[in-house]
Amino acid sequence: METKSDGFTKVTIIIISLLIAIFVIYPIARVVLVSLTPDGSFSLEEYRYIFSKSWLRGTFFNSIRLGVLVATIATIIGFIAAFSLYKVRLPLRGFFRQIVMLPIISPPFMLTISIILLMGRNGLITKKLLGITTFSIYGLDGLVIVQTLGMFPIAYRVLTGVLARISPELENAALNLGGDKGYVFRTVTFPLAIPGMASAWLLVFVTSVADFANPMVLAGNYDVLSVQAYLQFTGMYNLSRGSALAIMLLFPTLLAFIIEKYWVSKKSYVTVTGKPTGAKQDMVSPMTRKLLISFLVLLTVIIMLFYVTVIMGAFFKLWGVDYSLTLKHFVYAWDVGLESIKDTVILAGTSTPFTGLLGMIIAYLVVRKKFIGKNLLQFSSLLSFAVPGTVIGIGYVLAFNQRPFLLTGTATIIILNLIFRNMPVGIEAGVASLKQIDPSIEEASTDLGASSAYTFSKITLPLIKPAFFSGLSYSFVRGMTAVSAIIFLVSARWNHLTALILAETEIMRLGAASVLSLILIIIVMVVFYILGKLVGDDEEFAGMMN
Amino acid sequence: MSKTNTVVLKDITKIFASQREATKVVAVDEFNIEIKEGELVTLLGPSGCGKTTTLRMIAGFETPSSGQILFSGKDVSKVPPNKRDTAMVFQSYGLFPHMTVRANIGYGLRFKKLDKEKIKEETDKIMELVGLSGYGDRNPGELSGGQQQRVALARSLVIEPEVLLFDEPLSNLDAKLRENMRDEIRKLQKRLSITSVYVTHDQIEAMSISDRIVVMNKGKIEQVGCPEEIYYHPSNKFVADFIGKVNFIPGKVVGRKGESLDIEIEGSVINDVASTQYSKGKDELVVVLRPEAIEIKPKGEGRLAADVIRKTYLGSYIEYVLELKDKNVITVHQFNPLHKVSFSVGDEVNIDFAEKDLHLISE
């Protein structure tokens, strides 16, 4: 139930709207503006130039092609994995579920380091095992492999949500009515999952097109928008061309995001069938089950191979040449990386609680309060999900390099960027859990005399604590692994670990890059564990809320 | 505590404008009532008739589109829900799952500027009263449905609100428990003499608990009255039909003698039907006759002839469905049927009733 807003709520809404206007909308507006005023006055010259040169024009289509390929393959893999793990009785389900989510918590281009170690010029597979030296992993193929592997968990997550919500009773009913298992899959399970697949596809597409770090290292001659925008902006100091390329990057991602939010997700009828439930009835034949198990095993082996490779990379002296064990990469990483590690933890750690709290407040306003401009607030707060980091990064540089917002080079700009980029994570988590809480719980509090601020802090917040902490964990991960926007904002004083790993990878110090990646993963896991412990005690009443 | 806790709703209208479609829903339409101190008034009506909306306007969760709400003579239309001295018992209870029973019950007292001691004292007293002593340290999740209901009730009672509001508080309980709780709520409400508004769509519940019943339909009041009035003297077909089983038989006025009428139904004239309304010739009337007011007699002994077309044994009574000469179908309840003459489907019978059991309404 939505209620009218009182004075306190109104002030909150105004403050939050202002923050979003300054830290989300304004930077993007600056990018648009700069791209349209190459010589200080309005003109479309920059876009005309980009479209007249085939090497620049090509980057656009390259990005799209990459996005389409990755989204398609990742959605298929994600669906098969989700279906196997939520609709089929399998051994080791819990183990597989963990493995499949692993890529989500890794630094974005760790898989790239791996693939270079495995199939690059000095690759373990290519050179050592097969003796090939002419093969090149750099380019579209390599990119598709690493992005698919890194991004299928996005599709998997969306689809598990959908599949788990298709009530087994529905499928049992269909079986009961005489359909065989294959028929039920084709006529019930699969059709119900189609909107979910569309969502998954679009989300992966957005992520792939917006990806910066993997193509930066692995694209070779396959130029994509995010990289080219960065090179133009930072390398050539061509601010307007960089901005124009960023805007071209913004178009497809924004479009995909809008289609997802306002069309596809409305088409989903799965949610009405009730609470998420596990498989009660096995939905496949024994033969299919064997195939699915083989598929999961293969997937697990590949993921493990990539991770083990990075671990090995950290300990071998000189990859491809000297496979003797050493700790020198650790020593080196310690020397160049300690400051960055500290910086990164401070930056991610500082931004995380703000991200979480802001996300929860916005979620609360959106779900429980009625006010003018609500849709706009909701849209713009989720916007930073859809806007590629490159655009935001450029936007922050353009927006905050002069008074009254002179922030470039400071920790503040990075923290603000992390907060507003990761805020949607907190919002989504908050919205989902608020919708589970019976509104009469909060109304009872108000009715008994509590103000809305009191109700929020004493009733709502404790009840959404589990979601709050999972939002926190996730935004911390994103803070630790962010790169595409951060790369524009790091400075000599404040560096980010991902920027350092990227730099080390580019100069082919893969051993050090591996070490730093591992350190990053370990920090993330430790924080996950601690936050998990903090939520642990609340399972009890979390069960009572639905 | 002696306040003159009256509640007055004056011309209350609530229109919901849905944002997507351009349609408007008139949820409550020109609603008027004065509720006296200590009185329990029930809002009764079919689903979607605006009961909850009315209640939520009293609590302050919804703002009336027009009209006034007065508590003890003061206009509270602008007062936010947390500053209104109301306490609502919700259908789903709305207990705070992360707080103990004691903390739940004491919650409203936190805003009354009482010290800890006093809060504990008051909470203990009320827990005793509703039979929750000993449960104080549990979480709501560890209570049965009926106990949760008691916590919700206690939490509202303890703040001694000006107005107590109930939105179908018993609908999540099983039949037996519902009856117990119903009687308990009524007992407590009377004892504490708290002005109350109670929403239900269960007519039996309404009958048993209320001082007065407001029968609503499509946002409008159809009738206000004490349970007997509503049952025996419904002012229109909707009310008569909504409350209990009822027979409608078309009739007309054929004569008037002072305060009584001669009515013709089914071709027979019934004399001495008390009524000050209606006059000869002009009005098409409907005669309201409750099933338990009719007696079935062997053919030739009663007022009207009828055929038995269905018979259902229902334990404490037998329900007969009869067809009268003019094809009007009526229901008759024969109570304590064990030693009475029983009739079978297909029998031709007569029915009889007392003039004073006839109630007249216009078509």
Ligand SMILES: Nc1ncnc2c1ncn2[C@@H]1O[C@H](COP(=O)(O)OP(=O)(O)OP(=O)(O)O)[C@@H](O)[C@H]1O
């Ligand atoms: N927030 C709202 N927005 C739009 N329409 C509403 C809203 N709340 C209620 N309505 C509409 O107002 C009418 C009255 O609703 P209300 O909840 O008061 O009914 P009710 O009598 O309590 O029904 P029930 O017995 O089913 O609880 C309904 O037609 C309902 O659809």
Ligand SMILES: [Mg+2]
């Ligand atoms: Mg209702």
